[in-house]
Amino acid sequence: xxxxxIISHKQADLKGRRxxxxxxxxxxxxxPVRFISNRSSGLQGYAIAEALAARxxxxxxxxxxxxxxxxxxxxxINVQTAxxxxxxxxxxxxxxxxxxxxxxxxxxxxxxxxHKIKKKGDEAAPTLSLVENPDILATLSHAEQRPAxxxxxxxxxxxxxxxxxxxxxxKGCDWLLANDxxxxxxxxxxxxxxxxxxxxxxxxxxxxxxxxxQHLADKIASFFHQEAP
Amino acid sequence: xxxxxIISHKQADLKGRRxxxxxxxxxxxxxPVRFISNRSSGLQGYAIAEALAARxxxxxxxxxxxxxxxxxxxxxINVQTAxxxxxxxxxxxxxxxxxxxxxxxxxxxxxxxxHKIKKKGDEAAPTLSLVENPDILATLSHAEQRPAxxxxxxxxxxxxxxxxxxxxxxKGCDWLLANDxxxxxxxxxxxxxxxxxxxxxxxxxxxxxxxxxQHLADKIASFFHQEAP
Numbered sequence: 001x002x003x004x005x006i007i008s009h010k011q012a013d014l015k016g017r018r019x020x021x022x023x024x025x026x027x028x029x030x031x032p033v034r035f036i037s038n039r040s041s042g043l044q045g046y047a048i049a050e051a052l053a054a055r056x057x058x059x060x061x062x063x064x065x066x067x068x069x070x071x072x073x074x075x076x077i078n079v080q081t082a083x084x085x086x087x088x089x090x091x092x093x094x095x096x097x098x099x100x101x102x103x104x105x106x107x108x109x110x111x112x113x114x115h116k117i118k119k120k121g122d123e124a125a126p127t128l129s130l131v132e133n134p135d136i137l138a139t140l141s142h143a144e145q146r147p148a149x150x151x152x153x154x155x156x157x158x159x160x161x162x163x164x165x166x167x168x169x170x171k172g173c174d175w176l177l178a179n180d181x182x183x184x185x186x187x188x189x190x191x192x193x194x195x196x197x198x199x200x201x202x203x204x205x206x207x208x209x210x211x212x213x214q215h216l217a218d219k220i221a222s223f224f225h226q227e228a229p
Numbered sequence: 230x231x232x233x234x235i236i237s238h239k240q241a242d243l244k245g246r247r248x249x250x251x252x253x254x255x256x257x258x259x260x261p262v263r264f265i266s267n268r269s270s271g272l273q274g275y276a277i278a279e280a281l282a283a284r285x286x287x288x289x290x291x292x293x294x295x296x297x298x299x300x301x302x303x304x305x306i307n308v309q310t311a312x313x314x315x316x317x318x319x320x321x322x323x324x325x326x327x328x329x330x331x332x333x334x335x336x337x338x339x340x341x342x343x344h345k346i347k348k349k350g351d352e353a354a355p356t357l358s359l360v361e362n363p364d365i366l367a368t369l370s371h372a373e374q375r376p377a378x379x380x381x382x383x384x385x386x387x388x389x390x391x392x393x394x395x396x397x398x399x400k401g402c403d404w405l406l407a408n409d410x411x412x413x414x415x416x417x418x419x420x421x422x423x424x425x426x427x428x429x430x431x432x433x434x435x436x437x438x439x440x441x442x443q444h445l446a447d448k449i450a451s452f453f454h455q456e457a458p
Contacts, residue, residue, distance in 0.1 A: 005249065014427040019368045030265070031386075032386050032410060032411060032415070033267045033268050033269075033384060033386075033410060033415050034265065034267045034334075035265070035267065035268070036259070036263065036264070036265055037263070037264060037266060038262045038263045038264065039262050039263075039264070064233070067296055067419060074378060103262065105263075106346075106348045106354075107354050109353070114386075114388040114409075115387045116384065116385060116386045116387075116410070117335075118392075119361070125336050125339075125358075125359040125360050125361045126336070127356050127357065127358050127359065128356065128358055128359060129354075129356050130354040130355055130356065131354050132348070132354045132356060150447075155345065156345060156347045157261050157262075157343075157344040158344045158345075163347075180344070181261060181262060182261060182344075187260050188259070
């Protein structure tokens with residue numbers, strides 16, 4: 001029964017906490033059939049949502065299009081575009097924590113064509129004008145109803161630690177998990193991150209996305225345990 | 230046994246025919262994580278490959294990334310980009326028929342960035358320069374080893390019959406199946422097409438993608454039956 005007690009204690013240690021998790025890619029339409037997207041599988045965000053819900057948190061998962069089942073006891077809200085994800089996140093405030101794992105498109109097409117863009121014989125190929133999407137992580141980090149804990153993810157292909165430190169400061173989030181997607185295939189099953197906080201950088205070893213989710217859930221539970229009166 | 234005879238006759242009526250089918254979207258990378266693609270599910274192309282193989286044809290299915298199982302007795306070749314699909318198609322010639330169902334990206338990014346493109350603070354969002362991809366349907370229709378039968382698909386959102394007739398002539402294919410993707414959701418389970426040949430236009434009724442595949446397989450079998458000495 002000692003082990004059972006430990007497990008049930010662990011399972012309950014986020015009870016009463018309302019947590020927002022974003023996951024998957026966003027899809028930015030160009031015209032009725034074409035779009036810009038990215039290789040996010042949603043695996044890491046879904047694993048985190050599952051780990052938090054298993055510990056009793058009330059998890060709201062704002063998800064781009066992925067082919068994954070909704071984890072047990074998780075409320076899932078499906079979105080397509082960054083703008084939709086942004087609005088869904090704001091609509092879910094206040095929350096105790098926001099874990100922004102989604103690979104949100106930085107840009108969308110300036111104009112979404114109502115009809116399929118046609119190839120025009122000898123004319124040059126079109127150029128696609130992009131405009132910047134709203135920054136969900138920065139917005140949540142500076143919101144009037146700011147969550148007590150805001151966590152971001154950064155996928156980089158070069159200058160991992162430099163870019164991640166700059167990103168953490170610029171966005172104003174508390175923690176940032178940065179992974180080098182030139183080493184670990186984006187969308188794959190394994191992950192290896194730098195864990196950045198205001199007080200330093202921890203390199204975490206390579207592990208499965210499930211293990212990383214457990215590890216992060218431990219950190220989140222500790223944060224709220226220390227914060228509690 | 231009369232019915233059994235009809236079925237086994239039907240099942241064998243494409244025996245000895247080598248047929249190329251393309252299916253699914255292509256994915257055109259922008260950088261290591263971002264890409265341009267389209268909403269093709271691969272359902273129609275896979276249904277056609279399955280119907281042709283069930284009638285004894287030797288089917289080579291050149292497929293963009295989709296989440297569908299390979300149909301029985303079909304040889305599947307996975308590709309990502311239009312350029313890869315183009316090369317795979319040419320490498321499979323000669324064939325008796327080519328059925329081009331894939332939604333091939335007309336354009337790709339002019340330059341694929343080796344590193345993830347960074348958002349640059351106050352600077353304007355980037356513009357994406359596109360270049361035209363090789364035209365697989367036109368190339369097969371004019372190849373030295375031209376298949377006896379070349380069939381294309383056209384997804385349009387407006388001026389369906391006009392655009393389709395222009396497309397059939399411009400590409401040089403024998404038959405073109407044109408569907409209005411503003412009416413029938415692109416990537417969905419149902420389909421409704423205009424069937425265009427050199428001798429006219431047949432509007433086919435709305436039907437499932439499986440039924441459309443059977444209908445087209447009937448036409449293909451008739452074509453080779455009439456062509457045979």
